[in-house]
Amino acid sequence: MQLEDKQILELISDAETIDKGFNALVDKYQEPLYWHVRRMVQVHEDADDILQNTFIKVYKSIAKFRGDSKLYTWIYRIATNESITFINKRKHIDELNDNIRLQEDPFFDGDEIHQKLSVALNKLPPKQKQVFVLRYYDEMNYKDMSDILETSVGALKASYHHAVKKIENYLKQGIIHV
Amino acid sequence: MSEEKRKDYFKNMKSSLQAKLVDEEIFDWKDFPTLASLEKNELLVPDGYFENSKRHLHRSSPKSNIRIFSMFKYAAVLILPLAFFIWSQLQEPTIEILPIAAVNDFESIEYLAEDDWLSEDDFLIFEDTDEITLFKDLDTEDIIEYISNESDIYDLEHLPIF
Structure with missing residues (x-):
């Protein structure tokens, strides 16, 4: 327990x-x-x-x-x-080096789209990447995110929206606008 | 329903609504179908990783302050003799006495001998008169006397007179 x-x-x-x-x-x-x-x-x-x-x-x-x-x-x-x-x-x-490392990682089991997602994630600015990971993967609430990142809830929501847009765009077209 | 209960109901409803709204996205996932459809299970971990990781962490973290104190104690046993040795070395005179031949070979001495740093136009000022006196107007004895008075160094009083 x-x-x-x-x-x-x-x-x-x-x-x-x-x-x-x-x-x-x-x-x-x-x-x-x-x-x-x-x-x-x-x-x-x-x-x-x-x-x-x-x-x-x-x-x-x-x-x-x-x-x-x-x-x-x-x-x-x-x-x-x-x-x-x-x-x-x-x-x-x-x-390129980072992508090769990921492909060679025996604990990565993703397909092509997951590799693309990983590339897109690495292209995000570090702060935006943090926001994306905390919200999308960790499913953390905005209040806790705000405490961790010392950023207002409004700014976090906007940042997450930008990150999602960029990643979706990259997954569809292979282009990311940082 | 009592007045108090009614107040609580509206207060609770407001805070629960606020909590829900705080976690609402400002966008619609329907606009991002590719990302929304992805599964998040592409990353794996080695078998038993979390159990092993915990054991490793416990090995690498200090157990208590008592253990840290013991480390200091052992370090002190090693450091004290070393510190004493360094201190005793510092007490020893470090002036190296060279043979005359070696001293004569010093480039700096040759440089001073060749240099005309004490030119004829250099001058001395005698404090009691405030008169400016050129070196060339003085006897060697006067110069030595002046320097002796100024510097009060015994050896200068016993310089050989050229």
């Missing part, structure tokens, strides 16, 4: 039960976070690295978490920042 965030934080705040609390946190969040990161970076190996870094950062800074935001949105923000940092580091690597 998964613990509530409040219970997890109580365990973590006590030196005697910190490991138990962190175990519970990993149990609860590793899978949704993995899929969020995986959608952002596509390749399993990269998602695995980012997930590890995310949890290490969470562990190191959980003592400073004051509870002003929900634990859920705080962890997602760390994972999102880690993914964006990774994507920015890989900017110099050409798109």
